[in-house]
Amino acid sequence: MAGSLAAAPLPINRLAEPLLRKLSDSLDRAAPGKGWRDLAQLAGSQGGVRLSSLELEQCSLQVLEPEGSPSRSLLQLMGERGCTVQELTELLQTLEHSEAFQCLSPPSIKIVVEPESQAVLSGQMVKLSCWAAGYPLLHYQWFKGGKMVPHGNSPELVLNQVNADDAGFYICRVNSDSSYEFSRWAQLDVCDIQGACHGSCLEVPEKKIHICIHPQSQNLIVGEILVLQCGAIGIPMPQYQWYRNGSPLTNGDKKVYMVSCVDTEHQGTYWCRVYNDQDNQESKKVKVIIGGKSIAVECTEEDLSGLGRPELKEQSTERQFAVDKVALLMGNMSYCHHPKLKAPLVDVYDLTNLLRQLDFKVVSLLDLTEPEMRNAVDEFLLLLDKGVYGLLYYAGHGYENYGNSFMVPIDAPNPYRATNCLCVQNILKLMQEKDTGLNVFLLDMCRKRNEYDNTVLILDALKVTANIVFGYATCQGAEAFEIQQSGLANGIFMKFLKERLLEDKKITVLLDGVAEDMGKCHLTKGKQALEIRSSLSEKRALTDPIQQTVTSVESLARNLQWAKAHELPESMCLQFKCGVQIQLGFAAEFSNVMIVYTRIVKKPEEIAVCKAYVTDFPLDLDVDPKEANKGTPEETGSYLLSKDLPKHCLYTRISSLQKLKEDLTFMVCLHYEYEGVDDVVDERKVVNIGKPLIAKLRIHQGYRKSRCFQSCCGPTGPCFTQSPGAGAAGYCPCHHSHQPHSYAGIPQPSPASSASVLQPAKCHCSMIPNSLIAWQSKWPYPSDSNRSNIPVETTDELESDFSGSLRLSQQ
Incomplete structure (x- = not known):
């Protein structure tokens, strides 16, 4: 409540009951000369509200009631006589009853010390101060953007050893029992220069x-x-x-x-x-x-002599060879703070099978955190060498700023910046340093601008090696789509790519064909179009054969590294004391997803009922007990291996094997009953299968290499940020809508103070079942009063089927 109740022309009995109770209690406890009888006498002489002796006696008798109050009875009678809050306030002021007077006219809170904006170094201690005057008791609460600061409930907010995450806009709310005031916004800019001042500043x-x-x-x-x-x-x-x-x-x-x-x-x-x-x-x-640009190339007359001959214009038909072929495929779906996706599951699986037919060594991974993605890329780089073909495919959330593309890990905050993501161009530079024969990047993600991230990367120029091919699933500034087929989702890009990937054509020619196919698709016409960037001058194709004259140390290392990431436990037969034998088998769905299947292969005749299941998996792994030990792979969430797994088993799907810190140990339980006996007998065996698949590479560890795949905000690093610490906190799309200029009652920074603060433009590629969706972002600038602060998801309904095989329902 801001302002004074006394200014409101309303009768006393219209006041809220809690306020009347508080006012009555104050009058009942008043010192002589300031009690309810003195108020009644003053009301009769000055206020024109006369009460009889009988009425006053009735008021006094209220003390005999369990919760009776003479003052409450008096105020009710005065209200029935038409006494207003304004008149009561004047009477209390005349009585000099300050406590009762304050109940009706709370004092205004005045901020006397405002917090100051400041720029500091990372690692420093920061103190933001807000002091206010008011009555009776003031409470403080600090906010960063629209989010409450934990333990920020004192006039001074102290931040010890600040870092880039502490940058932003801060505001303090000061409130008493019935009123509140906000301080002005204070911006905190944190410079992370990694010792550039040598401690002097x-x-x-x-x-x-x-x-x-x-x-x-x-x-x-x-x-x-x-x-x-x-x-x-x-x-x-x-x-x-x-x-x-x-x-x-x-x-x-x-x-x-x-x-x-x-x-x-x-x-x-x-x-x-x-x-x-x-x-x-x-x-x-x-x-x-x-x-000026130099356009001259030094050469001799002999060098020029043959350039015009027609026979030399013909391209050589000699076949290209690869020293080796390696691929890293990453698909992120289960985002912690962003919409979940479906297509990466199928897209990564399909591409894995196709590339293996082309003799690629493939590592396929789902749902990686930031350190896991960085470590996976570093392991991938170890597989590269001179003449090797390297292919990296990514499907998930992403964005593009200033010509640089960023892949978003599943644990990226909302909103995310370059420091939370992997920069594609930096990875490409590291690939080129390996003197690879061909570098192919296939990015199946959105390329919309991330308005919340103003990071500018300064990258060293790529080598002029004519070996780079970029296949972007969509154009710059546009979204990428998913489409559902028989309960599974395929990305539009992968739908067309997998139909041509095995063609024996130059990679750029193959991608041109994919682009033409996508251009004919009426579902995404004008919404998504393949973009190809290439510096490829040789006729190199994904179908080029591998040719190695001598087995090099590098080749042996690549094969060993690849084998480590694909080593499955051997099938085993467990013998129980009762004579039951259980077969335990394993299948790889991805390099970090494994299916465990169990079946009973031998049962003594005297045992009537027999059932076996696996349980007690490490907590690091993603195993849902409700989806374990199912009769079909589909029930476990595995839709892709059904035809390749043995029948009549119980199946359990184990995800996130990259998080495994120790050997994978679990329990095999056997329940059985003997013929004619109702008691159930249990037997258990502990099974240790070591570190299967990608777990051997230990990419779960904190980022441990010297590589840097994103911005380093320092004077010697490749980037710097125009507006570090931009204002609003990470708004979650599940929040309910609020007023345009406030978040939970908190005023937004004014246009003057937030000119460099941009709200996050979210990049979504999500597919709701049976409909093709482009997720539209509605993140406004803080000063835009005609737009909501909360993103709105909109559906693009496409009324068609897709060549009779991909069905899109109409809503």
């Missing part, structure tokens, strides 16, 4: 600015990208202004100044002025030199 004097990251001189050619960065810490929050040759630059008021395509006019001396209302500093002045 950890003790910056208060109200001073210290520039920790200075721009670097650059020598560019026309058409390249210019990116200059300046990073500073200070209180209040530093502001930035870039200059070239002494003149301020338009749109040069951010930490990062960028020109996407430079020309000679951008050459000059650059620096940045960093300032707040207490201090002013200038960065180092740096030179930016822009040279």
Whole structure:
């Protein structure tokens, strides 16, 4: 309640019962001269509300009732006489009964110390302060964006050893029993520069600015990208202004100044002025030199002599060979904080079988966390060598910013940034360092812009090796779709790719055919189209044979590494004391998903009923007891191996084998009854099958290699962020809708304070059964009052079937 009840022209008996009870209790306990009788006398002499002696006596008799109150009876009589809250307030003020007066006219809360925006270094201690004046008792609660800060219930919010995750907008709510006020928003910018200041800027004097990251001189050619960065810490929050040759630059008021395509006019001396209302500093002045593109190639007359001959224009028909072929397939479906997907299950399975027909060594993995994805990629890189064909396929959530593609792990927060994801271009660079014969990236994910992530990656140029092929399932800025077939989901891209993958054609020609097929699909016309990027000048195909003249050490290492990821336990026969024999078998659905099947192969005649099942699997693994020991593989969630598994067994599906820390140990239980005996007898055996499949590579461990597949926010790293610590907290799509400018009553940052804060544009590729869906994001800028803060899922209904085989129901 803000403001005063006294201003409301309403009779006393219209007040809320809790307030009347509190007011009556205050009058009943009042000191002489300020009690209910004094109020009645004053009301008769000044307020025109006269009460008889009999009425006053009736009020006094209320003390004889168990919960009676003379003051409550008096207030009821005064209300029936037409006494208003305004008149009662004036009477209480005349009586100088401050406690009762405060019940009707709570004091306003005044924020006397507002929190200040500040920029600090990672690892520092930060203190945000909010002090208020008011009565009777003030309570404080801090919020980061729209999310309550745990233990943030004091005037000072202390954050020890802050990191990039602590960056954002903070606000404090101060409330008493019946009113509240919010402080202004304070932005916290955390610079993670990994020791660039050598510790000297950890003790910056208060109200001073210290520039920790200075721009670097650059020598560019026309058409390249210019990116200059300046990073500073200070209180209040530093502001930035870039200059070239002494003149301020338009749109040069951010930490990062960028020109996407430079020309000679951008050459000059650059620096940045960093300032707040207490201090002013200038960065180092740096030179930016822009040279023209060289289009000349040095050669001799002999080199030119044969270029025009028709016989030399004909391409060689000599067959290309691969030293080896390896592939890593990753499909993410079971996201923790984002919509779950279906198609990666089938797409990864189909592609695995096709690539194995082409002699690829395939590692196929489902549902990986960020460290698991990074470690899986690192293991994949170990399989690459000179002349090897490397193929990486990813299906799941993803996005594309500034020409760089990012794959989203299943544990990525909502919203996610580059630091939570894997950058495809960085992985490609590491693949090229292996001098591979062919690098193929197939990305079956959305490529919409992630507005919440403003990270700019500065990557070293890829080698000019003419061996790169990108197959994007959709165009830049567009979504990718799934489509259901017989209870299973296929991605549109994989639906057409698997029909051509075995063709003996140059990989770019093969993908062109897939693009043409997709273009004819009326279901996704105008919604999804394959995009191919290639620097391939040789006629290389996925069908190229493997040719090795000598078995190298590298080849032996690749084969060993591949074998480790595909080693299944041997089938075993368990002999129980009662004479029952149980066969225990194993099948791989993916490199991290295994099916265990059991069946009774021998039973003595004296045993009437006999049943065996497996149980007690390690908690690390994903085994649902309700879906274990089923009569069909489909009941366990395995729809892909039915035709390859033996019949008349009990099946159990074990997922997430990459999380296995120790040997896989479980229990085999046998229940049986002898003929003519009602008692059930139990026997148990513990089985240890070691580390099956991908578990041997131990990719569950924290990221342990020296590789870096995403941005490193430091002066020597490949990226920097234009607006670290952008404002709103991770809104979950399952939240209910709120008012456009508030989240749970919390005011949103004003346009001035949140100009660099962008809400997350979600990237969804999800398929609801029997319908083709494009998930539309509705994340607004904070200042957009005509749009909701909560994303809305919309369905694109496509009224058609798909060549008679893929049925889409109409809703």
